[in-house]
Amino acid sequence: MPSLDDEQFEHQLKEFRPLSPAPLPTIASKPASRRSLVFAAWATAAALLGVVFLAVHSHRGQSGHAPEIAQSSIRLEQLTSSEPLTLGRANKLLGAAPSFKAVTDEIAFPRRTQPSSQRSTSALTVLSQEKIKL
């Protein structure tokens, strides 16, 4: 039987706690790989959703731009139509135009705003009014 001193000494030795070993390779890696698989699945799904969203958004953007540009060019035509170019009008033009180039183009080469049907009508009217003798 160990004496009391032995028990005391044994107790003192037990105060030195053995260090823990490194985690087992399978314990450390298995849940991590499962987690990484789940993460990869979620990441792929999120990336796919993102691609679909971007595709839809860009398609809408393309189709939605055309009327906007057309609308702004009509406004531009109205502004450049008849009045003389002043600083105030130039500011208005720049505000309404989609780009600076569009403004300069519109001022340099003004579009004919009269519809062709109106012009043809007037030509017919002119011809019908003329009395041609054969």
Add this chain to the structure above:
Amino acid sequence: MPATRAQIAEIEQLYRQHGPALLLFAQAITGDRAHAQDAIHQVFLRLIEDGDHRRALDVKAYLFACVRNAACNYVRARRRNVELADDSAWFDPPDHDHAAELNLRRALNSLPEDQRQVAVLHVWGELTFSQIADLLEISANTAASRYRYALARLRDALCPTENPCAKP
């Protein structure tokens, strides 16, 4: 037969519970932490593959026996006397007294291997002399006797003056 998820959880629990004492025991045999670590990993990975521990009557003693076999295989493979490495700590010392930890390691190092194994198994492994006897294939009296010698030598090494280790 590979272990099921529940069995792996059980083995993990055994590893957490007995890992430190098993590592210390393997270190006492191999002399260095890296090979001791390899030995217990080898044992537990085999348990995960085979689940043999479920057939053992005394799981704790079975684990120490497995670790002893793995560590002894390593020592046999080296075919030379083991010198205990002095560079890596074995213990988390009380009050962060690392000098005391080094002294204890050196004192354990100075013991003959059979006494060192018994001391580690009884103090830190908390195995009874009967369990130690089964594990080392010796009688319980021999185990107790080796322990007494080991304890006396440790005390001489750690407490050289007249019993300053005894608490007031």
